[in-house]
Amino acid sequence: MSSTINGRTPEHSVAPLFLERWSPRAFTGEALPEAELMKILEAARWAPSAYNAQPWRFVYALRDTPAWPRLLSLLNQHNQSWAKEAGALLILFSKTTLVPPGADRAVPSACHSFDTGAAWGYLALEATRLGWHAHAMAGFDKARAIEDLAVPEGYMAEAAIALGRQADKSVLPEALQTREVPSGRTPVSGFAFAGKFKD
Numbered sequence: 791m792s793s794t795i796n797g798r799t800p801e802h803s804v805a806p807l808f809l810e811r812w813s814p815r816a817f818t819g820e821a822l823p824e825a826e827l828m829k830i831l832e833a834a835r836w837a838p839s840a841y842n843a844q845p846w847r848f849v850y851a852l853r854d855t856p857a858w859p860r861l862l863s864l865l866n867q868h869n870q871s872w873a874k875e876a877g878a879l880l881i882l883f884s885k886t887t888l889v890p891p892g893a894d895r896a897v898p899s900a901c902h903s904f905d906t907g908a909a910w911g912y913l914a915l916e917a918t919r920l921g922w923h924a925h926a927m928a929g930f931d932k933a934r935a936i937e938d939l940a941v942p943e944g945y946m947a948e949a950a951i952a953l954g955r956q957a958d959k960s961v962l963p964e965a966l967q968t969r970e971v972p973s974g975r976t977p978v979s980g981f982a983f984a985g986k987f988k989d
């Protein structure tokens with residue numbers, strides 16, 4: 791049995807990094823250096839994907855750069871209220887088509903979102919390993935992200951991501967302070983079934 795980390799006790803032994811990664815909202819406002827972001831994106835680069843099509847695409851804005859207000863404005867008001875203290879913001883897109891091996895033209899991909907989710911997971915774990923935190927968000931304007939960030943046809947907006955240095959929860963408004971705690975999980979038996987689905 792692995793020991794408790796972040797108030798999280800695993801059922802089975804697992805690498806500590808999986809318990810250390812969580813999604814805080816309290817950030818210090820420290821800018822994420824571009825070199826650090828590249829290391830974090832390097833982890834995303836090595837995610838697996840169907841036919842190795844690598845459908846993930848990131849548009850990023852480092853804090854205090856001209857692109858920052860553009861990306862921040864895409865988030866809904868709730869997410870802006872805390873993500874404004876992140877060190878970098880990313881919008882994650884997926885390419886919805888791929889060219890299968892041996893084919894000469896692109897076909898719709900059945901796996902673009904699944905694969906792009908794997909890239910997000912890798913990124914989040916590497917950010918944690920390097921002493922930063924990643925917080926994914928569905929609460930952003932996907933249509934405007936496509937328009938404002940000049941995304942061509944054939945890409946889907948998947949998620950926004952705040953990357954930053956974790957701060958004490960006291961920097962948050964009171965309502966968010968009570969939620970600023972690493973969450974638990976359902977037991978493995980609740981989502982993995984031997985032989986046949988259990989509802």
Ligand SMILES: Cc1cc2nc3c(=O)[nH]c(=O)nc-3n(C[C@H](O)[C@H](O)[C@H](O)COP(=O)(O)O)c2cc1C
Pocket residue numbers: 811812813814869925926927928929930949972973
């Ligand atoms: C695709 C996705 C969308 C999410 N959207 C939001 C969001 O809009 N705002 C927010 O505060 N948290 C958001 N979250 C964070 C989740 O609430 C969080 O990951 C979940 O509660 C599990 O907690 P943990 O990441 O701390 O382990 C999102 C997470 C994911 C993966």
